[in-house]
Amino acid sequence: MAINGDSNVINRDAFRQAVVNTLERRLFYVPSFKIYGGVAGLYDYGPPGCAVKANVLAFWRQHFVLEENMLEVDCPCVTPEVVLKASGHVDKFTDLMVKDEKTGTCYRADHLLKDFCKDKLEKKDINITAEKAAELKHVLAVLDDLSAEELGEKIREYGIVAPDTKNPLSDPYPFNLMFQTSIGPSGLSPGFMRPETAQGIFVNFKDLYYYNGNKLPFAAAQIGQAFRNEISPRQGLLRVREFTLAEIEHFVDPEDKSHPKFSEVSNLEFLMFPREKQVSGEPAKRICLGEAVSKGIVNNETLGYFIGRVYLFLTYLGIDKDRLRFRQHLANEMAHYAADCWDAEIECSYGWIECVGIADRSAYDLRAHTDKSGVPLVAHEKFAEPREVEKLVIAPVKKELGLAFKGDQRMVCEALEVMSEEEAMEMKANLESKGEVEFHVCTLAKDVTINKNMVTISKEKKKEYQRVFTPSVIEPSFGIGRIIYCLYEHSFYTRPSKTGDEQLNVFRFPPLVAPIKCTVFPLVQNQQYEEVAKHISQILTAAGISYKIDMTGTSIGKRYARTDELGVPFAITVDSTSSVTIRERDSKVQIRVNVEEVASVVKEVTEGQSTWNDMLLKYNAPTVVDDE
Known part of the structure; x- marks a missing residue:
């Protein structure tokens, strides 16, 4: 989505509002505790949102856990302080915060600076010279690299004040993002709500290694809730205080980071944004993954393999490949122990959003827990x-x-x-x-x-x-809520109604992630048709296909429009007792099939065994129905 110029900023904001309004109205998600005014950074998923999330996670398990034969674990959300002390979170898991000096309201310092720079560039302020514009772009490029002192200096230099009151701001200072708690009634055993799921895997390394036959490489995976006490949550599902993470820890010999399946992804070509291009102000460009690894742009084959698998995962979900890029962390942005780190960033109406981090964390975590616990978390190579x-x-x-x-x-x-x-x-x-x-x-x-x-x-x-x-670890970490929100935006579009007097909302979800796979409509209120519809629903249930049945007397066009807005890919219309039509959401093309074939057709297409085009050929002579 374009972000330059006043009109495009307005269009972008209007588009986002249309998406969010539709999502909330159709109960994909809503603010938590809404009747009490809500709490910033907390959201509830409604029925279609839960279904989309469940489908995304099911595909994540299929694409990663099953494909790579990973060991899945499920660890507690409450974590003893000693674990997070060893990992460095107690001392270093911070964001830089500033306060309104009069009201005490808190803001993230880097967000205020980012908003200021983007606002000046997007509105094309006539007072900004080309030199100043280049400076603002450079600040945006290295924002994550700025120290507290440098952030404070820029905030003062640009005259940035509190957004709501225009009051002056304090100097930036670190704020730990973890929710603190205590374990047990005495209050003497401090703990935290985990800020990530990775530490549960690291502390279980010894047992997982044994379970895997004392062999490397192997990967462990975990899906679960994580908690971060965000300073000023905003941007809906993109920055929240409780969220779902899906993380992989792939343990590998530090002396051999090759991957036997790298050739399967080496020919992929997609947008990559190496650190040199970021610092020089050049844009991201399409690079072949094999070339990126061979030239050392990506540190090693295993890291490159997971970058390729992440690209395939996101594009299969329905993320637009032209609005997906992999950005390398800047040298000082990277953790001191990391060998290399890339973020999968997806462009939406908020700009480029980090949704997946793929890092070579070296051997830092296992060594840290070995030192703190006294238990050697090591591997063995027999000669x-x-x-x-x-x-x-x-x-x-x-x-x-x-x-x-x-x-x-x-x-x-x-x-x-x-x-x-x-x-x-x-x-x-x-x-x-x-x-x-x-x-x-x-x-x-x-x-x-x-x-x-x-x-x-x-x-x-x-x-x-x-x-x-001590093994090294390659860690792909997925922010599921962020991926889902970007998927909502990438899937949303409008088209005119049959009369042309209104625009109808549509989510073009791939069948893989659609919350409901099909709808069943008797064409008219007729007992025979309703009996056929109930029979079809029983067949769909037996086949494990999610569906929605609508026997209201509303016009068929309005019923189609309602389910298009939910992103349902197929609509089954009962207009006889022996055969029905199946309509595809985006093309509005219909095919006629026998009642007993309905479930197999829907199942084949939604599970990827066949395409809709395969079905058009199989059932001959489709007709486009202008039903809206």
């Missing part, structure tokens, strides 16, 4: 023949350490044992030449004197029968 290797051996002399440091002996001993090879060999050289050395013990926060009687440092040759290592 065909034993290998002779030189190993560093650090042997503290506990008796000497006890005499010298008494109650501090254990901490000094532990600090010696975890020295790196470089530190240990430097200490060995100093002890041999000087007899003693100053050594910093972090847990004591001070230096101690170590003499040559207190520790033995050597290198010994040993035979190894296996390699022990």
